[in-house]
Amino acid sequence: MHVPSVQNGDDGMATIRTGNGSGSKSGEAPHRVLILGGGFGGLYAAKALARSPVEVTLVDKRNFHLFQPLLYQVATGGLSPGDIASPLRGIVKKAKNIRVLLADALDLKPDERTVVLDCGEIPYDTLIVATGVSHHYFGHPEWEQSAPGLKTIEDALEIRRRVLNAFECAEREPDDDKRRDWLNFLIVGGGPTGVELAGALAELAHSTLRHNFRRFDPSDAKILLIEGTDRVLPTYPSHLSRKARRYLERLGVTVRTATMVTEIAEKTVTVESDGARETIRAATLLWAAGVRASDWGGILSRTAGTQLDDASRVIVEPDLSVRGHAEILVIGDLAHFAHQGPTALPGVAQVAMQQGAYAANLIRSRLRGRTLARFAYRAKGNLAVIGRNAAVADFGRLRFSGFIAWFVWAFVHVCFLIGFSNKVLVLVQWAWNYFTRNRGARLIGRKGTYEG
Amino acid sequence: MHVPSVQNGDDGMATIRTGNGSGSKSGEAPHRVLILGGGFGGLYAAKALARSPVEVTLVDKRNFHLFQPLLYQVATGGLSPGDIASPLRGIVKKAKNIRVLLADALDLKPDERTVVLDCGEIPYDTLIVATGVSHHYFGHPEWEQSAPGLKTIEDALEIRRRVLNAFECAEREPDDDKRRDWLNFLIVGGGPTGVELAGALAELAHSTLRHNFRRFDPSDAKILLIEGTDRVLPTYPSHLSRKARRYLERLGVTVRTATMVTEIAEKTVTVESDGARETIRAATLLWAAGVRASDWGGILSRTAGTQLDDASRVIVEPDLSVRGHAEILVIGDLAHFAHQGPTALPGVAQVAMQQGAYAANLIRSRLRGRTLARFAYRAKGNLAVIGRNAAVADFGRLRFSGFIAWFVWAFVHVCFLIGFSNKVLVLVQWAWNYFTRNRGARLIGRKGTYEG
Numbered sequence: 001m002h003v004p005s006v007q008n009g010d011d012g013m014a015t016i017r018t019g020n021g022s023g024s025k026s027g028e029a030p031h032r033v034l035i036l037g038g039g040f041g042g043l044y045a046a047k048a049l050a051r052s053p054v055e056v057t058l059v060d061k062r063n064f065h066l067f068q069p070l071l072y073q074v075a076t077g078g079l080s081p082g083d084i085a086s087p088l089r090g091i092v093k094k095a096k097n098i099r100v101l102l103a104d105a106l107d108l109k110p111d112e113r114t115v116v117l118d119c120g121e122i123p124y125d126t127l128i129v130a131t132g133v134s135h136h137y138f139g140h141p142e143w144e145q146s147a148p149g150l151k152t153i154e155d156a157l158e159i160r161r162r163v164l165n166a167f168e169c170a171e172r173e174p175d176d177d178k179r180r181d182w183l184n185f186l187i188v189g190g191g192p193t194g195v196e197l198a199g200a201l202a203e204l205a206h207s208t209l210r211h212n213f214r215r216f217d218p219s220d221a222k223i224l225l226i227e228g229t230d231r232v233l234p235t236y237p238s239h240l241s242r243k244a245r246r247y248l249e250r251l252g253v254t255v256r257t258a259t260m261v262t263e264i265a266e267k268t269v270t271v272e273s274d275g276a277r278e279t280i281r282a283a284t285l286l287w288a289a290g291v292r293a294s295d296w297g298g299i300l301s302r303t304a305g306t307q308l309d310d311a312s313r314v315i316v317e318p319d320l321s322v323r324g325h326a327e328i329l330v331i332g333d334l335a336h337f338a339h340q341g342p343t344a345l346p347g348v349a350q351v352a353m354q355q356g357a358y359a360a361n362l363i364r365s366r367l368r369g370r371t372l373a374r375f376a377y378r379a380k381g382n383l384a385v386i387g388r389n390a391a392v393a394d395f396g397r398l399r400f401s402g403f404i405a406w407f408v409w410a411f412v413h414v415c416f417l418i419g420f421s422n423k424v425l426v427l428v429q430w431a432w433n434y435f436t437r438n439r440g441a442r443l444i445g446r447k448g449t450y451e452g
Numbered sequence: 453m454h455v456p457s458v459q460n461g462d463d464g465m466a467t468i469r470t471g472n473g474s475g476s477k478s479g480e481a482p483h484r485v486l487i488l489g490g491g492f493g494g495l496y497a498a499k500a501l502a503r504s505p506v507e508v509t510l511v512d513k514r515n516f517h518l519f520q521p522l523l524y525q526v527a528t529g530g531l532s533p534g535d536i537a538s539p540l541r542g543i544v545k546k547a548k549n550i551r552v553l554l555a556d557a558l559d560l561k562p563d564e565r566t567v568v569l570d571c572g573e574i575p576y577d578t579l580i581v582a583t584g585v586s587h588h589y590f591g592h593p594e595w596e597q598s599a600p601g602l603k604t605i606e607d608a609l610e611i612r613r614r615v616l617n618a619f620e621c622a623e624r625e626p627d628d629d630k631r632r633d634w635l636n637f638l639i640v641g642g643g644p645t646g647v648e649l650a651g652a653l654a655e656l657a658h659s660t661l662r663h664n665f666r667r668f669d670p671s672d673a674k675i676l677l678i679e680g681t682d683r684v685l686p687t688y689p690s691h692l693s694r695k696a697r698r699y700l701e702r703l704g705v706t707v708r709t710a711t712m713v714t715e716i717a718e719k720t721v722t723v724e725s726d727g728a729r730e731t732i733r734a735a736t737l738l739w740a741a742g743v744r745a746s747d748w749g750g751i752l753s754r755t756a757g758t759q760l761d762d763a764s765r766v767i768v769e770p771d772l773s774v775r776g777h778a779e780i781l782v783i784g785d786l787a788h789f790a791h792q793g794p795t796a797l798p799g800v801a802q803v804a805m806q807q808g809a810y811a812a813n814l815i816r817s818r819l820r821g822r823t824l825a826r827f828a829y830r831a832k833g834n835l836a837v838i839g840r841n842a843a844v845a846d847f848g849r850l851r852f853s854g855f856i857a858w859f860v861w862a863f864v865h866v867c868f869l870i871g872f873s874n875k876v877l878v879l880v881q882w883a884w885n886y887f888t889r890n891r892g893a894r895l896i897g898r899k900g901t902y903e904g
Contacts, residue, residue, distance in 0.1 A: 063620065063896045080532035082893030089664040090894070099666045102620045102896075119624055153895070168515065168554045172571055212541035214551045441534030442542070443605070444515045444554075 030055040030097075031367055034115060034124035036105045036296065038065050038088045040349045041332030042130035044356030050095035052364055057122060059101045059115075063087055066153060069349060072193060074156035076163065076200040077208075077442035081153045105131070105296070110304040110325055126327050128359050129296050129314070133333040133347060136292035136311065143264040147285035150193055159286060163201065164444045166284045167221075171213050183221040184282035186269055188261050189289030190227025191234070192384040195244055197288060198225040199387035202251040208442075223253045224282065226271060228289075230258045233384055233392065235346060240392040247390040261289075291347065293334050304328060309336045309344070318374035319362060320355055329362070331355035337375065345377050354378065482507040482549075483819055486567060486576035488557045488748065490517050490540045492801045493784030494582035496808030502547035504816055509574060511553045511567075515539055518605060521801060524645060526608035528615065528652040529660075529894035533605045557583070557748070562756040562777055578779050580811050581748050581766070585785040585799060588744035588763065595716040599737035602645055611738060615653065616896050618736045619673075623665050635673040636734035638721055640713050641741030642679025643686070644836040647696055649740060650677040651839040654703040660894075675705045676734065678723060680741075682710045685836055685844065687798060692844040699842040713741075743799065745786050756780060761788045761796070770826030772811055781814070783807035789827065797829050806830065 031054045035042045038060035046058045064085040073079040092098040107116040114123045135149035148158050163185070170182035185201055187194050205221035212218060225232070225248065231241040232248070232255060245255050256273070263270035269280050293312035300306040300314055306322040307315040313336040316322060320329045320337070332352035337345045345351045358375045365372040381395030483506045487494045490512035498510045516537040525531040544550040559568040566575045587601035600610050615637070622634035637653055639646050657673035664670060677684070677700065683693040684700070684707060697707050708725070715722035722731050745764035752758040752766055758774040759767040765788040768774060772781045772789070784804035789797045797803045810827045817824040833847030 063616065063894070077534075080534035080893075081895060082532035082534075085895050087664075087894045089661075093663040101624070103624075164515065172553070172555070209541075211545040212539075441532075442515070442539045443533060443537050 031363070032057070032123065032125045033128065033363060034122060034126070035059065035128045035130060036115070037130035037132060037332070038062070038100075039068070039130060039132050039332060039352065041132075041352035041356045041359075042128065043088070043091065044353045045128050045130065045331065045359045046092060046098050046356075047095070048357045048360030049363065050092065050098060052097070052360070053367070054097065054363065056095075056098040057101055057124075058088065058092065058098060059103050059105055059117065059122075060088060061102070061104050063089070063100075063102050065091060068151070071150055071153075071156050072196045072200055074153065074441070075150055075159040075197065076204050077160055078200065080441045081157070085153060108299050108303045110328065113327065124327075126329065126363050128356075129300065129328065129330045129334060130332045130352070130356070131294040131296040131334055133291040133293055133311070133313070135287060136290035137287070138290055140264070143287070146264050146266050147188060147269075147287040149287040150197065151291075160442075161444050162284050163204070164442055167205075167209060167213065167218060168444070169283070171215050173215075179216060180220075181267065181281050182283045183216065183218075184224070184280075185221065185284045185286070186224045186226065186280060186282035187286045187288055188226050188264075188269070189287065190225055190229075190232035190255070190257065191288060192382075194225055194227070194286075194288035195232055195248065195384050195386055197286060198223055198248055198253045198255075199251055199385065199390075202248070202253050203387050206252055219252070222282075224280065225253055225255045226259050226261060226269075227255070227257045228260050232257065236382060236384070236392065236394050240394055244384065244386055244392045247386040247392075250390075251387045291333070296334060300328070300330070306330075311336075313344075319372065320359060320375050329359045331359055337377075339374060340377055348382070350380055351377055483815070484509070484575065484577045485580065485815060486574060486578070487511065487580045487582060488567070489582035489584060489784070490514070490552075491520070491582060491584050491784060491804065493584075493804035493808045493811075494580065495540070495543065496805045497580050497582065497783065497811045498544060498550055498808075499547070500809045500812030501815065502544065502550060504549070504812070505819070506549065506815065508547075508550040509553055509576075510540065510544065510550060511555050511557055511569065511574075512540060513554070513556050515541070515552075515554050517543060520603070523602055523605075523608050524648045524652055526605065526893070527602055527611040527649065528656050529612055530652065532893045533609070537605060560751050560755045562780065565779065576779075578781065578815050580808075581752065581780065581782045581786060582784045582804070582808070583746040583748040583786055585743040585745050585763070585765070587739060588742035589739070590742055592716070595739070598716050598718050599640060599721075599739040601739040602649065603743075612894075613896050614736050615656070616894055619657075619661060619665065619670060620896070621735070623667050625667075631668060632672075633719065633733050634735045635668065635670075636676070636732075637673065637736045637738070638676045638678065638732060638734035639738045639740055640678050640716075640721070641739065642677055642681075642684035642707070642709065643740060644834075646677055646679070646738075646740035647684055647700065647836050647838055649738060650675055650700055650705045651703055651837065651842075654700070654705050655839050658704055671704070674734075676732065677705055677707045678711050678713060678721075679707070679709045680712050684709065688834060688836070688844065688846050692846055696836065696838055696844045699838040699844075702842075703839045743785070748786060752780070752782070758782075763788075765796075771814060771824065772807055772827055781811045783811055789829075791826060792829055800834070802832055803829055 033049060033054050033056045035046055035056065035058045038058055042058060043065050046056055049056050064087050067084040070079060070084045074081055074084060088100045092100060104118040105115055106118060114121050134151055135144065137143045148155055150156060150159060166182045170179045173179040173182060187198050201223050206219045209218040231238060233241045233244050248255055259271045259273040261269055262272050264285060267281060267283050269285060271278055271280060297308050297312035297314055300322060301308050304322060304325050309315055314322060314330040314334055315336045316330050318339045320331055320335060322328050322330060332355060333347035354377055355375060362372045381393060383391055383393045385391040485501060485506050485508045487498055487508065487510045490510055494510060495517050498508055501508050516539050519536040522531060522536045526533055526536060540552045544552060555569040555571050557567055557569055566573050586603055589595045600607055602608060602611060618634045622631045625631040625634060639650050653675050658671045661670040683690060685693045685696050700707055711723045711725040713721055714724050716737060719735050720731055720733050721737060722729060749760050749764035749766055752774060753760050756774060756777050761767055766774060766782040766786055767788045768782050770791045772783055772787060774780050774782060784807060785799035806829055807827060814824050833845060835843055835845045837843040
């Protein structure tokens with residue numbers, strides 16, 4: 001089956017039109033932009049192309065855009081999946097030149113300018129690859145079973161299930177030692193995700209679940225955060241790292257830096273620190289350490305000869321295209337952009353959004369026969385939240401922490417909930433959770449109601 | 453492993469105390485009430501026993517109470533599971549004499565007054581069985597695969613997945629006939645669940661999804677509601693049935709009454725009406741027709757010799773106990789109570805709640821050595837909602853319909869969201885959905901992102 005274009009509803013797509021990617025002279029047929037991935041990068045590119053004289057197809061495996069920065073709230077029962085996910089079709093429904101296709105993008109034929117989907121082939125004039133990254137277990141994929149990471153809604157629900165289940169198992173466990181194990185939570189990785197998860201877990205155990213159990217006090221739960229470098233939030237200024245650590249410790253989180261994980265097995269982690277090895281027992285292990293490029297890193301390298309970095313991310317040109325293929329742009333977490341500053345740009349939503357907008361501008365400029373200055377990232381600042389009224393913020397010169405930072409964090413996040421007609425509702429939900437310390441979405445999914 | 457009592461946190465429960473169920477003279481040991489099931493019946497019984505001189509254990513397979521009357525909203529993307537489910541522990545956390553146990557109740561030893569759980573045995577002085585009902589396919593369990601019913605959160609998410617997926621498949625389908633099949637939805641059963649599902653589906657297709665697709669107009673979707681008796685809502689007064697039918701038809705639902713389903717296969721239903729057979733094609737089939745008692749009907753019959761009705765529900769005495777076992781009470785949908793009016797009481801939340809409260813009163817009376825008048829159900833009225841501003845209401849003399857009924861329905865339901873500290877939020881969410889015609893929780897779960 002051939003995937004038809006957005007204009008004609010029939011399957012009259014047997015002949016593949018080969019447009020001209022850089023500087024289209026397409027005549028009557030509009031320039032076809034194919035975007036793979038509906039995350040921050042892909043969605044911003046699509047939105048920026050609404051009402052442009054191009055025909056956009058946005059392909060994603062899932063039918064929704066996910067607001068990943070709040071995923072840790074789903075993992076800890078503070079928000080429901082529906083609060084941080086918005087159907088892609090709904091977001092772009094008014095842009096008649098954008099069509100959404102729920103499909104799996106499997107392969108690329110760069111010479112034919114065609115992407116192979118699971119439901120057929122689809123031609124493009126410009127291809128934007130924005131498929132992001134997934135977890136990386138540093139050569140130990142078998143660790144994933146014991147220590148799940150947090151990238152998708154399903155990941156978040158699985159973590160929520162494991163965390164809540166651990167408390168249920170503790171309530172059922174007559175043996176004191178075993179019960180203590182159930183109440184040990186260990187998080188690997190002290191970046192923003194790890195720090196936010198640790199803070200939310202501490203709140204869950206020490207406030208939300210208070211009086212919920214009869215056999216133990218949930219505030220006896222131990223939350224351990226392990227980081228390989230010498231401080232948490234290593235990409236932040238060091239005084240904010242210190243603040244973050246202090247906030248975490250105030251919430252009852254034990255932080256261990258300069259500690260490397262060498263082995264993960266079921267309910268145990270072996271760590272190395274100062275040359276000494278140690279085995280830690282914890283029933284619930286969470287992974288917030290490494291990421292690696294999605295399959296499309298490999299696909300682009302194999303088919304279009306693009307260069308990859310150590311994490312299989314695609315090394316892009318200053319205009320986000322890949323060498324030798326000006327009509328293929330790579331944006332967001334999948335892109336390794338090293339033309340600004342000493343290191344590659346970080347894999348954060350802001351970079352992806354700005355790259356999405358740039359890609360759209362580049363396409364429009366090329367269609368007019370013009371060029372565009374190279375991509376330049378304007379850092380708007382970084383925020384990490386630690387529990388219910390502390391956060392650290394780094395806006396260049398302006399660096400602050402505590403409640404103000406938390407408030408700014410909440411405000412910024414809600415403002416950026418794109419396509420969420422219920423932005424206000426999420427804000428109200430947060431305010432509610434904040435004042436009541438409640439986390440209403442504490443549901444344990446059926447998959448093994450408990451697995452004592 | 454023995455499940456310990458609520459008082460002592462250790463496992464000192466090796467000897468089973470045999471209390472006296474009817475009129476305890478327990479001395480120092482408090483009367484032990486064991487409740488199976490945290491639905492409306494079980495939860496109301498537990499709440500009514502808070503601060504009574506009894507020791508309550510509430511056992512449920514799931515960690516949350518589910519507000520079933522709104523389940524159809526989850527099935528159609530209007531609400532998230534977290535909006536209509538509330539953690540049982542949170543609801544009873546302030547009642548120190550109530551303990552919640554996440555466990556599966558497998559068997560009964562009535563002579564030992566002990567229930568067998570998956571994690572051990574638990575003794576009781578009074579047992580309250582409130583495990584409800586599940587779907588019934590009239591001797592055709594194989595139909596469930598093709599036409600799922602709506603009883604649990606997982607059911608609702610599966611229905612949501614199938615419904616949204618059907619639209620996605622229609623968008624991918626180049627063949628006009630096959631696309632039409634994807635847009636056919638058929639609901640078996642014209643009781644409140646069927647009527648509410650049909651109304652919500654019609655709204656989803658005809659309002660919410662407007663402009664979401666490029667290949668077809670979602671308002672072309674056909675929603676067919678099939679009912680075996682001669683009118684929808686057969687337990688309501690007939691003029692309200694007529695009203696309900698008119699509302700449904702106004703929303704674009706095709707209603708066929710006096711039509712029996714004789715066969716269900718994948719994507720086809722065979723019906724019989726006036727002696728004539730007909731096969732209807734519809735990609736999405738939903739079941740809202742029959743219910744049957746949970747396993748505990750059979751368990752009580754086998755172990756305690758209780759009588760069952762045709763649907764395996766337990767025929768109870770006027771005080772909700774089972775014959776020969778005054779210490780075993782059966783309440784809610786599982787109970788067949790035929791001591792009031794010509795037919796057994798209906799399986800609705802109101803009956804379950806009143807029976808839960810009665811069971812608690814009965815236990816307290818017995819402990820004081822008194823008796824209690826037999827259970828008497830006070831009908832407070834019935835409400836069924838049809839789309840976003842129509843409903844029919846039957847409050848005895850007061851029978852009304854239209855927007856007022858819808859408003860009353862919304863108000864009553866939100867008031868009864870027990871244990872939902874976010875009652876207000878759910879109300880705001882509804883109001884939001886109402887005014888924007890939005891259904892934000894339109895997420896397709898991973899299990900077969902689409903299954904063209």
